[in-house]
Amino acid sequence: VRSCQTYIDDVEDAEITTIGAIGDNKIGAAVQQAWVELDVVQCGYCQSGQIMSAIGLLRENPKPTASEIDNYMYGNACRCGTYQRIRAGIQRAAEILEA
Numbered sequence: 869v870r871s872c873q874t875y876i877d878d879v880e881d882a883e884i885t886t887i888g889a890i891g892d893n894k895i896g897a898a899v900q901q902a903w904v905e906l907d908v909v910q911c912g913y914c915q916s917g918q919i920m921s922a923i924g925l926l927r928e929n930p931k932p933t934a935s936e937i938d939n940y941m942y943g944n945a946c947r948c949g950t951y952q953r954i955r956a957g958i959q960r961a962a963e964i965l966e967a
């Protein structure tokens with residue numbers, strides 16, 4: 869869920885995980901590891917959203933194809949153009965989770 873498009877009243881009773889706590893769960897830790905291994909980040913501006921979306925994707929689809937990744941991640945703009953590395957990072961995180 870994009871926090872910039874969500875009213876706090878709409879989630880007041882929901883459990884909320886932010887980027888600061890993603891390493892506390894298996895998928896988040898795998899994404900963090902993959903991002904570091906592949907040096908995904910350029911400037912970093914978009915990366916909180918990219919990483920949170922990557923985790924959402926892997927929760928729904930543990931082994932996404934390149935096309936599924938592109939479709940799911942559509943709308944997360946990266947001005948640095950790191951889309952290839954983001955896709956590779958998601959695929960690497962899926963491998964880590966599968967091992």
Ligand code: FES
Nearest residue numbers: 911914946947948
């Ligand atoms: Fe710079 Fe995405 S890494 S905007």
